[in-house]
Amino acid sequence: MLKRSFCRSLFFFPLTLAVLLFSTYIWYPSPLITPPQAAGFADMTELVVAVLLVAYCSLLLPNRYEIELSLTCGVKTAKLAFCRLLPVLIDTLAALYVILAFYRYTPYDGRERPHIPIVIPEHMKAYLAVSLFVTTLFFTALYFFFRVLTRNCYIPVVICMFIEAVFGGLCKDIQAGNVALTRCRFDPFISVYMISDKLPNALAEQYADLSVLSHAWTYNRILFFVLALLLFGAAYLVLRREHLHQGFGE
């Protein structure tokens, strides 16, 4: 089943690639990205990937018919959902890394190399990967939980978008230095640049000791990872307790 799902989801790789290329081009036509833009670039790609994944989940989560069918064939709902979603998650993240590599290595008009290393310093790549993974996991869990709870595929999208907007606003306030930095512990959009040496000036001036940012980032990622697991667990319990036969709705 997993092999079949991988084959059928290959389409999502070029689709994600195209959407990311388009959105990055719209936002940053010039690959010459300077430090203030760099922060936005990372945020924006995170956001686009999260939105795309939610949209793909809406399309791909098995409907009630499939779940009933699979249960009579002895295939558990969790396995069915896993086989359906894992390939698309891999395809989407692969497209994201292709885009990042593209911006990193493509020369611009032969005049100057793009300054993408500013966006993701070499030693920060692992942090970026963890950051993206946790954010994606959190929003997938959030979507999944509300999908099971509301039996509707549109309401969870609206809820996710609302929460993204709230946290996005908080992220901007933190960047601008308007809000205490400790608040960034509770924002899933805390980005990799928060622990890099390319901080927005407002923050860099406010905090001489940048290790506080590193701690906040660690705390934040653990918090949202645990929250994601809890949401998945809660969704599973709801599904198991009373609505298994209804699956994820129509």
Place this chain on the structure above:
Amino acid sequence: MIEIKALTKVYPRGKKKALDSVSLTIPQGIFGLIGRNGAGKTTLMRIVATVMDATGGEIYIDGSPLKDCKDVFRSSLGYLPQSTKLMPRLNIVEFLDYVCIMKGMKEKAERQEKIASVIETVGLVGEEKKRLGKYSGGMLRRAGIAQAIIGDPKVLIIDEPTTGLDPEERLYFLNLLSRIAMERTIIFSTHITADIEHLCKNICILEQGEVKYLGEKEAFVSGIEGKLWTYTGTREDEEQLRRDTVVTSVAYVDGAAEIRYVSNEPIFDAKPATPTLEDAYIHALGGVKR
């Protein structure tokens, strides 16, 4: 043979029991399950199909408790749910291939052979390239039956398959069902009595989660033999008959009411009528609604 003993289902937020101590025995052949919408037919089908657990009671398959032989039973089970939302982006071959994979058929050649065979059985030859989203209601039902019979299951559970079909498609579907019924146990639920009139020998009538009747169809229908009358009269006559007897149908033709009712003795100048399954069913439910 499937034996159901004291099966009860209460939904977590349900105010009443969806199934209340239902006991019945389902022999080989087509077994008809009739009941109004919300009578508990689909709940019963889902529990037997192992899609949902019961709150209480037990199901036995050839003498063994279902909970002990779930996997074995599933390998000999075909299920057509009420929903027709198959996979709209797939064509019939891709859809059946997916079902075969879920049923554990690993050999591609074996799958292809079985798929070709069931497509022919359900009369969808020539429609292989069309996506399921473009199929008509009748074709979708046939595609559903194809997925249910692939792998040659011994038990078929079919939930309200004729809802929304036009008369031609409905007849085609019922004929198809009688063709594939050989040496199989088919549990066929419907709220349309005409569907099982000529198809089932044994029936069960469910009403508000309880068994209202269980047994042979002929015996059920003969229960009102000699008690069914037909009379053409006015609306006032109809009112009186509704009060004094069990009215099974009323049709208004040219301003007059053609009334069929069940009573030990004829009222007015009524003529005896030959009972149908529908008459017996409506009588069992307490008469036709206004």
